[in-house]
Amino acid sequence: MAIERIDPWGSVLIEDYQKIIESYGMEPFNEKILKKFPKPNRLMRRFVVFGHQDLDRIADAIKNKKEFAILTGIMPSSEKLHLGNKMVVEMVKYFQEQGGEANVLVADLEALATRDISLEEAEKRAMNFHIPAYIALGLDPKKTNFYFQSKNKIVRDLAYEFSTKLTLNEFRAIYGDLNAGKIISVLTQIGDILYPQVKKSKPVVVPVGPDQSPHLRACRDVVRRYKKYNFILPSATYHKYTPSLDGSMKMSKSQPNSYISIPEDPEEVAKKMLITKTGGQKTIEEQKKLGGKPEECVIFELFKQHLIEDDDELNEIYEKCKQGKIMCGECKKKAAELMKKFMEDFNKKFKKAKEEMNKVNIMKF
Amino acid sequence: MAIERIDPWGSVLIEDYQKIIESYGMEPFNEKILKKFPKPNRLMRRFVVFGHQDLDRIADAIKNKKEFAILTGIMPSSEKLHLGNKMVVEMVKYFQEQGGEANVLVADLEALATRDISLEEAEKRAMNFHIPAYIALGLDPKKTNFYFQSKNKIVRDLAYEFSTKLTLNEFRAIYGDLNAGKIISVLTQIGDILYPQVKKSKPVVVPVGPDQSPHLRACRDVVRRYKKYNFILPSATYHKYTPSLDGSMKMSKSQPNSYISIPEDPEEVAKKMLITKTGGQKTIEEQKKLGGKPEECVIFELFKQHLIEDDDELNEIYEKCKQGKIMCGECKKKAAELMKKFMEDFNKKFKKAKEEMNKVNIMKF
Secondary structure (H helix, E strand, C coil): CCCCCCCCCCCCCCHHHHHHHHHCCEEECHHHHHHCCCCCHHHHHCCCCCECCCCCHHHHHHHCCCCEEEEECCCCCCCCCCCHHHHHHHHHHHHCCCCCCEEEECCCCCCHHHHHHCCHHHHHHHHHHHHHHHHCCCCCCCCCCCEHHCCCCCHHHHHHCCCCCCHHHHHHHHHHCCCCCHHHHHHHHHHHEEEEEEEECCEEEEEEEEEEHHHHHHHHHHHCCCCCCCCCEEEEEECCCCCCCCCCCCCCCCCCHHEEEEEHHHHHHHHHHCCCCCCCCCHHHHHHHHCCHHHHHHHHHHHHHCCCCCCCHHHHHHHHHHHHCCCCHHHHHHHHHHHHHHHHHHHHHHHHHHHHHHHCCCCCC | CCCCCCCCCCCHHHHHHHEEEEEEEEEEHHHHHCCCCCCCCCHHHHEEEEEECCCCCCCCHHCCCCCCCCEEEEEECCCCCHHHHHHHHHHHHHHHHHHEEEEECCCHHHHEEEEEEHHHHHHHHHHHHHHHHHHHHCCCCCCCEEHHHHHHHHHHHHHCCCCCCCHHHHHHHHHHHHHHHHHHHHHHHHHHHHHCCCCCCCCEEEEECCHHHHHHHHHHHHHCCCCCCCCCCCCEEEEEECCCCCCCCCCCCHHHHHHCCCCCCCHHHHHHHHCCCCCCCHHHHHEEEEEEEHHHHHHHHHHHHHHCCCCHHHHHHHHHCCCCCCHHHHHHHHHHHHHHHHHHHHHHHHHHHCHHHHHHHEEEC
């Protein structure tokens, strides 16, 4: 059977992301920018990273072996991580391996201001779960600078310094329903993003999901308006969401079978794979005849985004599906095995990370 | 000549202050509350302190020798002090002498967020001028806890914790034209006011001018809504403004002859007294016949608020003026001498305070 040659890494959601690129003033992450990066990771090669801002600056820094930094944050209010956090860590890890200085903040002040979580509670949660979990997902504990917002006086001072650089309407554009807690959280986050540049201006990349784009915009507005520090405009990568297991736009906590937590019981998560939405035809006969629709298949999206590292292997599944040579049951079973293995691996690495928390570079101020 | 027996400490402005009491939800500072305080100071005895909130609580603490605290702030953006600062210091001093623990913060974060003054610059100004000036005005350098907002992590953390306890409309009521810098400044100020109670709930009194009333209201609203700390509602005293030398409502920086700075050249300030508005009649003859109007006399107000400590002496001037036995030139000359002496004294004390800055209790965190 002849198949159309379409982008095998594409997604049915691509149209939505095109809109996001346009409305949020991002640039598309395409072949041209991809080629500028050595050994791009799975998310980049497959355009799960779909948009960016000023990423050329990071590519140049890598190429010319110049200093650059990476910044991401941990929100210690959540009790578990999700696949979006995994993608962030993979991006941080990639840039870290290309020579970037990685900074990971625990947003304890934001948790206090927006979720009423005490600083003590936030620290406990971060030390017991979030930091070792980020290490289990791939961060180098010795090379990564972890810090708590509340203990970083420089970040806190920057929040005050920037406070008059944005109008309340601009804050409103970020958060919609505005309150003072959200305002000081945004200001603190801007302080975090610019913190790596306080001693010396340098490119900084912030890997995020598209929902974080307004924060980047606010930060970039501050940099444009406030010349005192000679900050370089921060760069960003934007990655797609992992679709809900039932095929809707985004995983939702109200539907436990729609999403995957990290960690999750390996057996349970395997079971979820077996009821996940695929792009299969109504009957096996039809599928053999017409082929499946990997572009509409959540299992295939999980393979692509998370579970299958080898491009040839992924490509083969895509082709076989389109040709009706592989059935959904087979893919679900494979996904169940891979997801189970991922969780088992995570658990092992998490245990090890917890035992080695003394080796983690948690910044003192 | 028979004179009406009116309150010799009264003021033509009293009607305005009655309105302020009503619209800001203060209680009047009257004979009844005055009697609860041992050895009331000049400002209290003469009802320059015109309003208060929950001041009975402070009177009780003094009477029962229970712990209480005093809180005031220094705004390090100003280059000089004014007579309003002098009144604040006198109130702090009074409560300090009655056993209160005095806390004086330098609002360096507020100066950063609302006036774009760097923390370094604010510290320099406070150490070189504001702190020794407050000591020269009467604070005990060893017994007073001075601190910088930016260095007080507890205050800063409280600002985040309280950030969702007030609505943006409530912030707007305080500041009118709102921006994020003002919002975080109010939150930090609330942190300051409640800081003395963090380790242990206790009455706290904040002596202020009526323009600061909205801040107190915001702080008291937070306390009412947020029960976690068992904070006691902060108390406040409100004192009148010193009228403009030309008789208008408030001193204005745009009219150098309308106000008195601290410090000011002793000879210059003496000259200002000679052109200050009095309550005299058009001619000496009329004044001898009809008497003067001390209630409308700025010189008399300066005697009452600042220059004459002895009640009998002040009363005598009042009576003589009403009876036409003293002319305005005489009072102006007296005011010139007293004001000159005040400035000379201030300069001496300021010099001494600067030499003894090493003895000042500036809190380390």
